[in-house]
Amino acid sequence: MEILSPQNARVKEWALLLEKKHRDKQHKYLIEGIHLVQEALRSGADIECICYEKENGIPAELSSAAAARLDVNWIAVSEAVIAKCSDTKTPQPVFAVLRKADxxxxxxxxxxxxxxxxxxxxxxxxxxxxxxxxxxxxxxxxxxxxxxxxxxxxxxxxxxxxxxxxxxxxxxxxxxxxxxxxxxxxxxxxxxxxxxxxxxxxxxxxxxxxxxxxxxxxxxxxxxxxxxxxxxxxxxxxxxxxxxxxxxxxxxxxxxxxxxxxxxx
Known part of the structure; x- marks a missing residue:
């Protein structure tokens, strides 16, 4: 699956998670970067989806997890989508949407x-x-x-x-x-x-x-x-x-x- 437009409805929903009121409303949050996504995967966190930059593909550090975690939706996205869902000046090539725990x-x-x-x-x-x-x-x-x-x-x-x-x-x-x-x-x-x-x-x-x-x-x-x-x-x-x-x-x-x-x- 791939999503390339930052105007996509799903992307807009993810970008809202940069604000606390929307994290509380959706009971979800964003994490960004290979290390954090790795830790979330290793710990069995409740991951809705992982988005990676289409041009570079799934980062090598995450490739084995991509094969193992069949419950996770992996989505190829554009640089523009990643930029919209990041609060940093230099966004990481991967981010994930997680559900909050009970x-x-x-x-x-x-x-x-x-x-x-x-x-x-x-x-x-x-x-x-x-x-x-x-x-x-x-x-x-x-x-x-x-x-x-x-x-x-x-x-x-x-x-x-x-x-x-x-x-x-x-x-x-x-x-x-x-x-x-x-x-x-x-x-x-x-x-x-x-x-x-x-x-x-x-x-x-x-x-x-x-x-x-x-x-x-x-x-x-x-x-x-x-x-x-x-x-x-x-x-x-x-x-x-x-x-x-x-x-x-x-x-x-x-x-x-x-x-x-x-x-x-």
Whole structure:
């Protein structure tokens, strides 16, 4: 199959996915580039179609997947179609349209998981920070990420690029934190977050039980509503003169301490 005109109705529908309101409406999103498409294929993501530049054909790195994934619709498209569906100045030769996962099923699994280690984002707005936190959570083997309102959209092109494919390796769910966090507490899950008023050094805290780590906005930290639900305040010790750590770096410190205690203690 091939689609060469950027005025094609399907192409117009794909291009709309560059905007959040249309991603939410269609329950779909775009990914761009060979690496991200490879990761989506390897991870068994729900792919509607993969579009590649007709002139160059299916990229060699994806040719074996093209033969194996019979459930995926592969479409040859023109450079003009690729340009219309990209938010970058130099578009990649391949992009894919994916369907979003069933978040309710995944949320239930997270709440019931034994000794879960989960990241909760409360108004983290910078796409680069959100993407870095997702990559770090993937690296340490965290069980999932919950994204509250006010945070960057996890399906925006900038966030997806900065995850480097980690988006497909663990559940990333959007939720109202005022609803899901009390449910977690009822399950015996501890809610911990960084706090300048905290009495507990993060290296003395017990990360071996079920714990969800709360991270707030770059400017204001956790919202009052979420801070009120927090069980344990943690402080990251600093010997130098820096006032604070970037939220993605703070998340990395706590997640790696959790990894150390769970697997290398």
């Amino acid at each position: 978040e309710q099923v995944q949320m239930k699994s997270l709440l019931n998981k034994d000794r879960s280690l989960v990241v909760v984002l409360d108004g983290v707005q910078d796409p680069g920070n959100v993407g870095t936190i997702i990559r770090t959570a993937d690296a340490v083997g965290a069980d999932g990420i919950i994204v509250g309102s006010g945070s960057a959209d996890i399906y925006s092109p900038k966030v997806i690029r900065s995850t480097m494919g980690s988006l497909f390796h663990l559940p990333i769910l959007r939720s109202q934190l005022s609803e899901i966090l009390p449910q977690a507490k009822e399950q015996g899950i501890r809610l911990a977050g960084t706090s300048l008023q905290a009495a507990v050094n993060c290296y003395e805290y017990d990360f071996t039980g079920p714990v969800w780590l709360l991270f707030g906005s770059e400017g204001g930290g956790l919202s009052e509503e979420v801070r009120a639900l927090m069980d344990d305040g943690l402080i990251i010790p600093m010997r130098g003169q820096a006032e604070s750590l970037n939220v993605a770096m703070a998340a990395s410190v706590l997640l790696y301490e959790g990894l150390r205690q769970r697997y290398f203690n």
